[in-house]
Every structure is written in structure tokens, then in C-alpha cells.
Amino acid sequence: MKAIWYDGFGPAKDVLTFGEMADPEPGPGEVLVRVKASGINPSDVKLRGGARPGAVMAYPRVVPHSDGAGIIESVGADVDPGRVGERVWLWNAQWQRAFGTAAELVALPDTQAVPLPDGTSFAEGACFGIPAMTAWMAVCGDGPVEGQTILVTGGAGTVGRYACQMAALAGARVITTVSSAEKGAHSTAETWINYRTDDVAGAVMDLTYGLGVDRIVEVDFAANQATSLALVKPGGVIASYASASEQMPRLEFYPFMFKNVKLHMLICYQMALADHRRGEAQLTDWLEAGALSHAVVPGGRLADCAAAHELVEAGQKLGTVVVDI
Known part of the structure; x- marks a missing residue:
């Protein structure tokens, strides 16, 4: 798969690499998602820049971004195979994990892939997690x-x-x-x-x-x-x-x-799963009713991730910067 990663902290153009990585496989209780859009949050760029006090690389290599949306391609053991083909939005993909949504594929727990209503785009879904x-x-x-x-x-x-x-x-x-x-x-x-x-x-x-x-x-x-x-x-x-x-x-x-x-x-x-589920349900109701509007800032393609990170860091955009995968 094509992916963005970094092996150490630093400026986006210095440390973000675009290239090929091995496809992940879903483990027990996980789904494999074909990512269509990846949302970039201030926390993602701060983490990549090593801005947190006492920051150290938690993993030798990191694929950034916690938020995204896509289609479930396969499932691991103990996951309903009927989920294959489902449109989903993703949360906490890179929270305490090495590999997030800045890639063509991501494997993550089944609970972190939430059904995305048909009337909501993947780019909009990539704004939900954070x-x-x-x-x-x-x-x-x-x-x-x-x-x-x-x-x-x-x-x-x-x-x-x-x-x-x-x-x-x-x-x-x-x-x-x-x-x-x-x-x-x-x-x-x-x-x-x-x-x-x-x-x-x-x-x-x-x-x-x-x-x-x-x-x-x-x-x-x-x-x-x-x-x-x-x-x-x-x-x-x-x-x-x-x-x-x-x-x-x-x-x-x-x-x-x-x-x-x-x-x-x-x-x-750190939301309790029960609270997250309540929030997901209410968000779904609002989305299906067409009651929410979304501020998506186009961030280009996956290969443009460094420039997209710089756009977030500049602090002038109105909305969530989203890259298309």
C-alpha cells in the first residue's frame, strides 16, 4: 500500500515520507479499511513535530492521523463478515498505535469503525473522530x-x-x-x-x-x-x-x-466506549436528518501530506484539512 510515515520528529517536509509499505492484516476483533479520506488535526502535526513536553518516539515508525473514513475491505476473527463493504468513519486510529489513516489501508478495532450514512461524504466523515x-x-x-x-x-x-x-x-x-x-x-x-x-x-x-x-x-x-x-x-x-x-x-x-x-x-x-456510542448515535441521527454542516478544507492527495500539515500549522484555515487517499 501507499502510505505516509515518519521515523523521527521534525518539520513536515523533512520527516514525512511518501512510499510503499506492506499491507496490514486485520487481527482478531479488527477490520481492514480501505481509506478514502484522512483528516489532519492540530494534535497530529504537534505529535509529528515533537511539540509535547518530553516527547519521544513511541514507535520506530509512525503513520500519522487518527481520523479518517473509508470502506471495510475485510474483517478479522470474531467480527461480523457482513461488515465487509460498509462505509465507515474512523476514530483513534493512531491513538496509542503506530499506524493511522495516512495510508491506503488501516487495520483497527471493529469498535473504531462507525457506519457512515450514505448522504455523508468520506471527506466529511474524516472530520468526526476528533x-x-x-x-x-x-x-x-x-x-x-x-x-x-x-x-x-x-x-x-x-x-x-x-x-x-x-x-x-x-x-x-x-x-x-x-x-x-x-x-x-x-x-x-x-x-x-x-x-x-x-x-x-x-x-x-x-x-x-x-x-x-x-x-x-x-x-x-x-x-x-x-x-x-x-x-x-x-x-x-x-x-x-x-x-x-x-x-x-x-x-x-x-x-x-x-x-x-x-x-x-x-x-x-479517553471517552468511555459507552459515551462514545451515545455520541455516535446522536451524530448519526443529525447526519441522517441533514442537520449538520461540515467545514472541509481540501488538503490534496496523500503525497501532498507535508503541505497539508503546514496548512494546519499556519492556523489560518477555517475547517478540517482533509487529504484524499
Whole structure:
């Protein structure tokens, strides 16, 4: 099979190799998927670059990318052979594993290949593993949100845009923060605030008649901690999936405690399978109803992976960069 791999950390054009590798074989409980599209997330490029503190190569060779979509080509023992030919989207393909979706074929556990509705493209399916499931976990992972007011910070981001849509579909009122009118439109939210020009806390309090919000889907916990503390209602939830501005922020413990706030620091890689299944089912319902829109940024073909990684690193794109296999 053709694949992209790296044998050591470094810049994309220096370490990513395009070439031939042996075809994988599905083991017991696994499926072999013919990959049609591979999604590239910031975590993929950070991992390839060795950006994590104390990073070491976990495997001698890595085929990157956790997200993708394709068609099941064969199955291993203990897997229903009726799954052969099924269109699927993939998650955690390269989480604690050497070989991800940047290849023509990938073998992975049967549970990590989810049926993809016929009306959803492979490129769209390659956006679900990390962006869509992180958004679902942040919005719906703690239970129903119908009737709540939810603030989504960074609503134009890959996770934020899905979160805005999912919160609205789940019956919540949505307010989001963005850095421009273009990004406000991209977010899909009816109500957005430009955090570069406006007082976010004051604007949200005006919009909620001084009540604040029930839930915050947070893109940068450290940068927004003071604002979040001011806006979250007593008994509210802050569901944060990143803190890029400061990885070890000073926590305002007692102010949060006296508002009885729940802080949920989440990562979709560690979702319990039962929770993942709930998210998959709700995502499928929305997809089959045509209720979700997707922001796919074309990343070229598999051989163009280095340039696609650089596109993610540049941070200017609106959506998930996807390479066609």
C-alpha cells in the first residue's frame, strides 16, 4: 500500500515520507479499511513535530492521523463478515498505535469503525473522530442541555463550529465568541461576539439579562478563566478541551467553588466506549436528518501530506484539512 510515515520528529517536509509499505492484516476483533479520506488535526502535526513536553518516539515508525473514513475491505476473527463493504468513519486510529489513516489501508478495532450514512461524504466523515466527537462531549457529554444557554468560545474553530450546531440542535440557546465577522458567519451561531473589539463579559450579561450562562464550551481555559468565572451561573459547567495559552494555569479555586461550578477537562481520546456510542448515535441521527454542516478544507492527495500539515500549522484555515487517499 501507499502510505505516509515518519521515523523521527521534525518539520513536515523533512520527516514525512511518501512510499510503499506492506499491507496490514486485520487481527482478531479488527477490520481492514480501505481509506478514502484522512483528516489532519492540530494534535497530529504537534505529535509529528515533537511539540509535547518530553516527547519521544513511541514507535520506530509512525503513520500519522487518527481520523479518517473509508470502506471495510475485510474483517478479522470474531467480527461480523457482513461488515465487509460498509462505509465507515474512523476514530483513534493512531491513538496509542503506530499506524493511522495516512495510508491506503488501516487495520483497527471493529469498535473504531462507525457506519457512515450514505448522504455523508468520506471527506466529511474524516472530520468526526476528533472535532465532532470533542464538540459532542463538550456540549452533550454531561446530559441534556435543552433550555440552557451555552457560550462556545472560538466558534469558528473546528470543534467550536460543531459545538455551536450541536448545542442548537440539542435545544440550547447559543452564544459564541469569534475574532471577525467572517468567522462569526462561519460559526453558524445566530449570536456572536467579537472578542477582539467587544467586552465579552458585558455583552454576554446584556444578552442574558444579567443571568449568565449555564455551560461554557471552552477553547482556552487559561486565557478565558476570569471571563468564564464571571459568566458561568452557580451550578454551571465549564467544559474545556484546551488551554494553549498556558498549560499550567493558576486556578481560582475558591471563586469557582463558591459558585458550585463543575470544571470538566475533556479529551475525546479517553471517552468511555459507552459515551462514545451515545455520541455516535446522536451524530448519526443529525447526519441522517441533514442537520449538520461540515467545514472541509481540501488538503490534496496523500503525497501532498507535508503541505497539508503546514496548512494546519499556519492556523489560518477555517475547517478540517482533509487529504484524499
